[in-house]
Amino acid sequence: MIDRILVWRGLSRCRRNGLPPGVCRYLEAVRKPLPHHTLLSQIRFVVFDTETTGFDLKKDKIISIGAIALCNQRIDVSDSFEVLVRQENVGAREAVSVHGLLRKDIAGGEDEKCAVAAFLDYIGNSVLVAQHAGFDVAMIDRLLHNYFGIRIFNDVVDTASLAKRLEKGPYYNLAHKAGEYRLDTLCERYHIRLHDRHTSAGDAYLTAQLYQRLLAKGYKSGIETAGAMLMK
Amino acid sequence: MPSNTIVERVAADLSQYPPFDLLEAAVLLDLASSIAIHYHEEGEVIFNKGDELRQAAFMVMKGAVRLFDTIDGEEVLVDLCDEGDIFGVLAIFGGSTYVLSAHVAEESLVYEMPAEKIRSLISADSAVSMFFAGEFAKSMQVMERTLTTAFDQRRLRYSEQSCRNFLAHETLEVKPVTNIITCSPDITIREAAKIMSDSNIGSILVVSPQNHPLGIITDTDLRKKVVAQPGSIKERPVHEIMSSPVYTITGGKTVADMVMLMVKTKLRHFCITADGTVDSPLEGIISEHDIITSEGNNPAVIMKQIMAAEKVDQLKNERDKAENLLQIYLNQDVAVHFISSIITEINDALIVKAIVFSTADMRREGRQMPDIPFCWLSLGSEGRKEQLLRTDQDNALLYADVPAGREDEVHGYFLELGGRVTSMLQQVGFSKCPAEVMASNDQWCQSLSAWKKYFSRWILNPEPKALMHSTIFFDFRPVHGDAGLAAELKRSIFDEITKGRGFLEFFAKNALQNPPPLSFFRNFLVEKSRDHANEFDIKARAMMPLSDAARVLAYELRIPDYLSTAERFRKLAELLPPEKDLCLEAASAYEFLMRLRVVNGIEQHSAGRYIKPESLNKIERQMLRNVFSTIGQVQKTLNLRFQLDYIRD
Numbered sequence: 001m002i003d004r005i006l007v008w009r010g011l012s013r014c015r016r017n018g019l020p021p022g023v024c025r026y027l028e029a030v031r032k033p034l035p036h037h038t039l040l041s042q043i044r045f046v047v048f049d050t051e052t053t054g055f056d057l058k059k060d061k062i063i064s065i066g067a068i069a070l071c072n073q074r075i076d077v078s079d080s081f082e083v084l085v086r087q088e089n090v091g092a093r094e095a096v097s098v099h100g101l102l103r104k105d106i107a108g109g110e111d112e113k114c115a116v117a118a119f120l121d122y123i124g125n126s127v128l129v130a131q132h133a134g135f136d137v138a139m140i141d142r143l144l145h146n147y148f149g150i151r152i153f154n155d156v157v158d159t160a161s162l163a164k165r166l167e168k169g170p171y172y173n174l175a176h177k178a179g180e181y182r183l184d185t186l187c188e189r190y191h192i193r194l195h196d197r198h199t200s201a202g203d204a205y206l207t208a209q210l211y212q213r214l215l216a217k218g219y220k221s222g223i224e225t226a227g228a229m230l231m232k
Numbered sequence: 233m234p235s236n237t238i239v240e241r242v243a244a245d246l247s248q249y250p251p252f253d254l255l256e257a258a259v260l261l262d263l264a265s266s267i268a269i270h271y272h273e274e275g276e277v278i279f280n281k282g283d284e285l286r287q288a289a290f291m292v293m294k295g296a297v298r299l300f301d302t303i304d305g306e307e308v309l310v311d312l313c314d315e316g317d318i319f320g321v322l323a324i325f326g327g328s329t330y331v332l333s334a335h336v337a338e339e340s341l342v343y344e345m346p347a348e349k350i351r352s353l354i355s356a357d358s359a360v361s362m363f364f365a366g367e368f369a370k371s372m373q374v375m376e377r378t379l380t381t382a383f384d385q386r387r388l389r390y391s392e393q394s395c396r397n398f399l400a401h402e403t404l405e406v407k408p409v410t411n412i413i414t415c416s417p418d419i420t421i422r423e424a425a426k427i428m429s430d431s432n433i434g435s436i437l438v439v440s441p442q443n444h445p446l447g448i449i450t451d452t453d454l455r456k457k458v459v460a461q462p463g464s465i466k467e468r469p470v471h472e473i474m475s476s477p478v479y480t481i482t483g484g485k486t487v488a489d490m491v492m493l494m495v496k497t498k499l500r501h502f503c504i505t506a507d508g509t510v511d512s513p514l515e516g517i518i519s520e521h522d523i524i525t526s527e528g529n530n531p532a533v534i535m536k537q538i539m540a541a542e543k544v545d546q547l548k549n550e551r552d553k554a555e556n557l558l559q560i561y562l563n564q565d566v567a568v569h570f571i572s573s574i575i576t577e578i579n580d581a582l583i584v585k586a587i588v589f590s591t592a593d594m595r596r597e598g599r600q601m602p603d604i605p606f607c608w609l610s611l612g613s614e615g616r617k618e619q620l621l622r623t624d625q626d627n628a629l630l631y632a633d634v635p636a637g638r639e640d641e642v643h644g645y646f647l648e649l650g651g652r653v654t655s656m657l658q659q660v661g662f663s664k665c666p667a668e669v670m671a672s673n674d675q676w677c678q679s680l681s682a683w684k685k686y687f688s689r690w691i692l693n694p695e696p697k698a699l700m701h702s703t704i705f706f707d708f709r710p711v712h713g714d715a716g717l718a719a720e721l722k723r724s725i726f727d728e729i730t731k732g733r734g735f736l737e738f739f740a741k742n743a744l745q746n747p748p749p750l751s752f753f754r755n756f757l758v759e760k761s762r763d764h765a766n767e768f769d770i771k772a773r774a775m776m777p778l779s780d781a782a783r784v785l786a787y788e789l790r791i792p793d794y795l796s797t798a799e800r801f802r803k804l805a806e807l808l809p810p811e812k813d814l815c816l817e818a819a820s821a822y823e824f825l826m827r828l829r830v831v832n833g834i835e836q837h838s839a840g841r842y843i844k845p846e847s848l849n850k851i852e853r854q855m856l857r858n859v860f861s862t863i864g865q866v867q868k869t870l871n872l873r874f875q876l877d878y879i880r881d
Contacts, residue, residue: 066235066237066238067235068235068238073270073271074268074269074270074344075268075269075270076268077234077238077239077242077264077265077266077267077268077269078234078265078266078267078268079234080234080235080238080239081233081234081235082233082234082235082236082237082238191294191339193294195241199237201235201236201237201238202237202238202241204235204238205235205237205238205241209269209271209341212269212271213271216271216273
């Protein structure tokens with residue numbers, strides 16, 4: 001309900017040219033929620049990953065977003081997305097060690113506001129998919145709140161939870177064995193060749209391949225619609 | 233704008249396999265950015281026979297896909313595709329429905345490439361277009377220039393590296409000497425010798441007033457024909473001692489051409505004239521020295537050493553050198569027909585030398601050669617000029633019919649000669665034939681009439697098993713002695729064959745004994761029978777079916793020349809216009825197989841017959857798959873031509 005109100009408020013700002021066009025196209029697209037009976041084969045999924053300076057939702061910043069679309073079981077390379085986010089005061093320490101990005105790369109990226117607006121324009125009303133999706137969505141939501149007074153309105157699938165659900169059933173306690181559902185571990189388990197770890201686009205591509213296999217596994221357990229996938 | 237990171241990742245995956253390994257970076261990235269990646273579980277259907285074509289071609293990136301036809305409700309396996317294999321390319325070339333079904337054999341990741349993208353690549357890049365022409369023919373299951381294109385592609389693939397190594401040598405043009413010293417035919421030998429010594433040259437060309445080459449005088453001529461002769465002939469005109477005519481050629485010859493020419497003609501000087509004949513003005517001269525100094529390791533040198541050899545162990549040395557040369561040529565990707573002609577010339581020279589040594593030895597022991605012409609025959613692969621590695625000896629001796637009463641004397645002499653030559657060849661490194669098919673065997677050292685009788689028996693009473701063992705005799709080739717005897721034998725074989733038509737059918741049937749495998753899958757050979765083997769017998773499964781087929785057709789069409797399998801197929805292409813393309817493909821296929829076998833043989837220090845599929849790279853596997861389909865087509869043609877289905881047991 002709060003979502004409806006936020007969308008409506010955003011759209012009325014759009015009419016007063018108060019928001020960038022990409023954001024407005026996004027709001028138009030998500031105005032109507034996805035019907036639960038929609039077949040998975042008809043949905044455009046956007047598998048994405050964010051790269052951040054750390055794991056503190058309040059202090060840390062997004063330095064890149066990578067994404068790739070998956071429709072009807074096919075990962076579509078032509079429908080992919082990658083943006084580097086310019087962050088002036090990011091120390092070399094975190095970024096270089098974890099992400100392999102150099103400071104000059106980060107300094108040469110888009111500014112935060114444009115980057116996140118471009119991402120919204122790219123995802124439209126797709127169902128979002130990410131590994132440990134909660135964190136990435138929260139990071140983006142914080143930017144959206146600050147710049148546009150909105151948040152992500154799309155349905156979201158977390159591949160770690162989905163894998164756990166398909167392998168162990170919905171009530172398995174993930175907290176105790178977090179290691180079993182890390183992206184590396186999952187890729188290994190599903191025979192996906194690891195490469196380009198720790199760039200957002202590389203991880204998004206790996207996550208997309210993982211999701212492809214989870215979808216196939218899900219079909220076998222009768223998960224064929226948006227409602228079944230999102231447990232709504 | 234698609235993600236660079238992902239596009240580059242996909243491009244890197246694509247570039248592991250042909251034809252994408254040859255694409256320029258920008259083109260490859262553009263293709264990668266258009267790819268869709270599909271995951272399939274075992275048993276899933278990608279498409280079925282009769283389905284409408286999808287606007288894409290597919291490439292297996294991981295896993296395996298089974299392609300099969302359905303005939304009368306029964307599945308007929310056509311291919312098993314593994315990593316890097318491309319299938320479903322019909323969409324690129326038009327058509328409306330799939331002619332095969334593609335089902336997932338094990339969990340697979342399949343790249344879909346938009347047909348439109350591939351089409352534009354094909355029009356822009358010749359390597360890609362040739363590659364897909366091959367893939368297309370495969371998927372249509374029709375033979376449409378598959379191999380010719382595939383081999384062109386291979387040439388392209390290797391041209392870069394071989395040019396770098398090889399252009400520096402063999403494909404370089406030999407620069408003729410153009411400031412030639414000449415003289416007229418009327419000057420005296422003494423004057424000519426003075427010019428030569430004044431100009432410090434080893435030879436002088438004798439020319440007509442129009443500057444047409446008439447002959448040549450070399451240091452050797454002066455030494456042998458003048459100095460060594462009694463009496464004074466120095467005042468005689470030069471035309472009396474010159475070597476004439478001279479061998480003339482046109483300009484622009486490469487080192488490889490010249491080496492071949494030297495080996496063949498055993499000459500040391502070649503004149504370049506305006507039109508390549510003796511009736512046009514002289515433009516330059518190329519001497520042995522020019523050729524040798526333009527390249528170090530040289531068959532002509534080996535040849536010369538063989539000719540000059542005085543002892544058997546020298547021959548062995550030269551044959552060892554020839555083996556090194558073979559390896560150099562293989563590394564440099566020199567055409568197989570060139571390599572095999574060189575090696576054949578060298579082997580032949582060794583045989584001739586062994587015969588010369590043996591007759592001389594016998595003469596010294598007081599055994600004179602009878603005044604009966606004889607001919608030394610090479611059989612089997614040596615007879616077909618295809619022996620690259622030193623394998624077993626297969627030879628025979630043929631002598632003219634002997635006047636009554638002298639049979640034992642003549643037979644005794646030649647049998648002794650055969651024995652000496654074969655054991656000498658053994659010392660040189662050609663091991664004995666285990667089946668004793670050699671001129672040292674009483675049975676295979678015979679008069680012309682006896683040989684005619686052998687063939688007549690094989691032809692008129694063809695018995696499958698005996699026939700199989702006699703095929704090597706049908707590849708006989710005269711190496712030394714009176715070639716007229718061999719020609720006479722061949723004529724009589726043709727006559728016998730006309731009398732007994734059934735023979736060719738048996739012969740053809742023999743060529744169909746071994747159907748080719750389908751293809752390779754990982755480290756297995758995929759068979760129609762589905763008994764997958766992990767070793768590939770290149771001789772029995774690929775080379776023999778082709779050489780058997782070429783032999784049958786060569787005898788059916790009465791080709792009198794002594795040809796190799798590839799040469800037979802090229803000749804057949806002229807004689808059988810409807811089968812022209814197939815014959816040319818078969819010729820290329822056979823040469824490809826020869827190279828593969830010899831490379832494998834050198835690596836394994838064996839005859840190269842058994843090949844481990846894991847030692848083959850992707851392009852070799854794809855080439856072999858095309859070769860298999862050519863063999864299948866050749867067998868089908870043979871089957872139809874001789875209507876063998878009627879006599880199949």
